[in-house]
Amino acid sequence: MPKVRASSMRVNASALAAAGQYTKVRLKTRQDCELAVSFYPRFRYNALGGGGWGTVTDLGDGKLHLSFDTSVLVIPDMSYRTATLMGLLPIPPPLNIAIRPVSLEGVLDTRSGEVNLNFESDFYFTASSLYTPPGLKIRTVLTTESTRGAAGLSATGRRLVGGSGVLVGTATVERVGDAFMDTFLQLPNDALAVMSCDFLFE
Template identity: 35%
Template sequence: MFDYSMQLKSLDGCRLAIGKYPSFRYNAYGGGGEAILLPNKKSNLLHISFSSKTFSIPPLTSKTTKFLSLPLPPGFKIEMYMEQLEGTIDKNSGETVLKFESKFLFSIGTILMFPKLIVKTLLTSGKVKGKFHEGEGHVLQGNGAIKLVGISIIPKTGNKILDIFLGLPNEALAELKCEIK
């Protein structure tokens, strides 16, 4: 199941939520990147790290995202720029924990560009529970399927309109269905 190089591919069936708002359903199919395997003294743990330069995350748009069962309005776009994704996979149990840091940039057409949202969380194959959200991941399976979940506190951006609209600082949930092989 494990080799010297690993690839993460994001899939459909992902979910994102912030505060008390209903969650976004997100098709992240086509994203991902190759992991670098780092030396580790524990033989049952694989330490992996993804390059922010080559890792891709599809944007949330009307084609990839639904909110309240409806596509996002045309022109709405949330782009994600991963800055850090690294952690461990237990080769015996499939348990996975990845430190994730990213910037989310929300825009409406080319006219409105909002300040970046900073997201820092641990994505885990276990359970997470916050004040508003909870989720449960699934450990890495033999076929490479895995579900990672994480809760983050999104800090204020300094843009009063966005901060008030999202109730920042506020809790966010991410559920990522993917494949790691």
Template identity: 40%
Template structure:
């Protein structure tokens, strides 16, 4: 199964430039009169390639988040304790977007709390005790602009629905762009908040979720449908050289 991204501002792919400037040798041949030998002069020319500044980036999710799917009212979600770290790189080249920090979070450090009776409420009531929705991240990468506060992070994760040992559904694959700007689908939409001086922000992402090989969950969620994530987060950036 698959799902579609609903975003007007996809993130910039994370490509870190680490190569040193190339030295290119150029041969120049000078033709002289017949009584002189042909001369060859070899010169070296340095061709500059972009250099990078390295950073360490940390990501934390906070309370008062929301998750919504289909026609159901949004779930109130306490994501306190979610975290992740990863390398960041700022490319120092003459481009209009050279204030963007490209970041890719390490999946081994990336954790997002599951939806359970202790973290999630629906219509003001906790989820039933046995119901659990695990969130298994597959990717979190994109760009952070410290100057403007704009953040665009491509997010991909598996959502695993289970009811104790009685029922386990195939994973729902959700792929979206978590942004501080507007994320808009056909039915659902939301707008985030840009980074403030303390690194706090609100990330919003809308995705279209396709059906899976499970009649019960397809019917319960009315798949295909749209889902939305509204996450309060904190992003901290430190120079690796400091």
């Protein structure tokens, strides 16, 4: 079966007719992403090169279930190489935030371009080997619609057009039992993700 590039998948009648032909999907993250935790300003985050493969199941009525293999799903670490505060100041080394996906699955409506993906991951903050607190458990729905956290962090995504869109999600981050981390982030508190991405089907 020939590969279908994201740029050739339109959310219209032809895409609806072709939806049942797809068996695989590739997710590719782009450079114009954002992350925020607690009351701190948003980090601009270059996630270019991230992504992975998943399977596609036709649910009928133009809806596809997407399930990604998290053993090969890569989300680049946040570090001075990939993230800046307000687009100006890079994260100071040796601070690093590793994002380890646990699960990513949900539904794409090819008629409207709406996407809703259940996302679970662990975020690990480290400062070299000097400080390694427990990971933050993140559970959210990444959506092309709007999201708002309990503490007020919010964003609006963008539905897929030509296979490209913006997914957003908020989550409540609970305390991790580390006094410094719990105080520094004032946990429990909100986390927000803004993920620009492309979906390629085959």
